[in-house]
Amino acid sequence: MSLRHGLLGLLAEGPASGYDLAGRFTEVLGSIWPAQHPKIYAELNKLATEGLVEVESEGPRRRKAYRITDAGVAEVKRWLTEVDVDHTMRLQPLLRSLFFWMMDRDELQQHLEAEARYYRELAEQYSDYAARKDRGEFGYSEQTQSMRVTIEAGIRLYTALADWADWAQTVPPAKPTPPDPHTGP
Structure with a gap:
């Protein structure tokens, strides 16, 4: 946009x-x-x-x-x-994730916990805003209905990013790769 x-x-x-x-x-x-x-x-x-x-x-x-x-x-x-839609998404958290291997595990774990918390809070804020719109607090104009669609996208995007940050805490580099039982540690 x-x-x-x-x-x-x-x-x-x-x-x-x-x-x-x-x-x-x-x-x-x-x-x-x-x-x-x-x-x-x-x-x-x-x-x-x-x-x-x-x-x-x-x-x-x-x-x-x-x-x-x-x-x-x-x-x-x-x-x-x-005009064709520009689908480019410039999400710094995803760019940073490419270099998580450079962080020590404790720092990375703290970072990912903070990211998950941040995204969940945003999703909750957008959900509260959506609920207010759904109750009619802002009326039912075409502009309000379009905004509701935008808010839903925010809810879903931030929920997905929170889920991603939770998942990222469970896999390398946040967690050590288990040794291969066939080759040892």
Whole structure:
């Protein structure tokens, strides 16, 4: 997902400032797709230059609220329907796992326990959020229903990563390889 299309999609829900958009990213996609304020503001400026968004209002301290233009809506729809999905997943925990052999077993065990705990906590947070959505606390708009689908993906992803971290504690390099009874220790 590109930041520009994420911003356009969020602005399709209604006008927002860069600060508000950063909050929305954190609320929904925080650990999956972080968006830092400087990048958001830079991208909003590019989108405005391209005519995909426009400044709706300017408030105190020159805080700008942006809204999506018709051209911006068309761009999001084009991205959703015509652009191939980038399935690249950049998960640092998986990159690190390639080098677990370089950690001593106690450090690795502690690391994997912490990873499993972290992912379970995230899955629980997303599950709580999903339950609130399912109870109707946020209404039943199309945007809310789409967000519920996204939240379910987060629940399943983090549950799978927690299960992976639990499993990784039971196999080498976290546990020594048992000696082969035919060749000895």
